[in-house]
Amino acid sequence: MSLTIAFDLDGTLIDSVPQIADCVNTALATRGAGPLTQRTVQGFVGKGLPALVRQVARELRLPEADTDPLHGEILALYTRVETPASALYPGVRAALAVLRDEGHSLAICTNKPHAATLKCLADTGLTLLFDRVIGGDSLPTRKPDPAMLHAALDGSGTALYVGDSETDAETAEAAGIPFLLFTEGYRKSAVEDLSHTASFSSFADLPNLIATRSSSL
Numbered sequence: 001m002s003l004t005i006a007f008d009l010d011g012t013l014i015d016s017v018p019q020i021a022d023c024v025n026t027a028l029a030t031r032g033a034g035p036l037t038q039r040t041v042q043g044f045v046g047k048g049l050p051a052l053v054r055q056v057a058r059e060l061r062l063p064e065a066d067t068d069p070l071h072g073e074i075l076a077l078y079t080r081v082e083t084p085a086s087a088l089y090p091g092v093r094a095a096l097a098v099l100r101d102e103g104h105s106l107a108i109c110t111n112k113p114h115a116a117t118l119k120c121l122a123d124t125g126l127t128l129l130f131d132r133v134i135g136g137d138s139l140p141t142r143k144p145d146p147a148m149l150h151a152a153l154d155g156s157g158t159a160l161y162v163g164d165s166e167t168d169a170e171t172a173e174a175a176g177i178p179f180l181l182f183t184e185g186y187r188k189s190a191v192e193d194l195s196h197t198a199s200f201s202s203f204a205d206l207p208n209l210i211a212t213r214s215s216s217l
């Protein structure tokens with residue numbers, strides 16, 4: 001059976017924290033603030049850029065009035081930053097190619113800003129694999145609101161969402177779509193806390209896992 005499979009981006013297909021941290025720290029350096037470690041920045045990824053900037057500002061006690069300018073500067077850097085192909089998690093490209101060859105339609109549903117998402121997909125050579133790309137500023141609301149996932153799935157009844165975080169799991173649940181958890185990404189809680197969720201730790205296993213599950217969808 002062919003499915004529409006939506007993927008989260010940061011922490012699912014791509015380990016993008018080094019690039020995000022670079023953008024954040026470049027903008028902070030002009031203020032004489034920071035730098036923040038990649039680990040700290042990773043903890044702020046998942047709810048979109050405005051939420052990340054608010055957490056950066058809180059962490060460093062930056063003046064409230066600086067939040068909007070800081071967001072604008074980070075967004076400008078983020079839209080230009082190069083993502084190396086090595087940022088893809090192992091096996092991602094091959095797994096996506098297999099899923100396409102099997103006739104599935106693929107989409108991106110990420111809270112990363114849309115322009116930065118398109119650049120990241122182009123840099124890593126993934127653009128042509130996806131039929132639809134919904135970014136964090138594509139719609140009035142972000143994940144965990146399910147509207148983004150509905151848009152990414154474009155009305156397809158037989159669908160799956162693949163992501164790495166609690167936000168992704170919550171989004172899938174709100175949309176009524178089955179969820180597959182990639183356990184090697186930026187999840188904040190223990191895997192056991194999400195043990196009711198089907199999971200995988202290697203993209204080499206994903207096509208088989210989807211084939212097994214698609215029979216029960």
Ligand SMILES: O=C(O)COP(=O)(O)O
Binds near residue numbers: 008
């Ligand atoms: O928070 C972000 O900017 C992106 O996060 P996501 O790709 O995991 O949705």
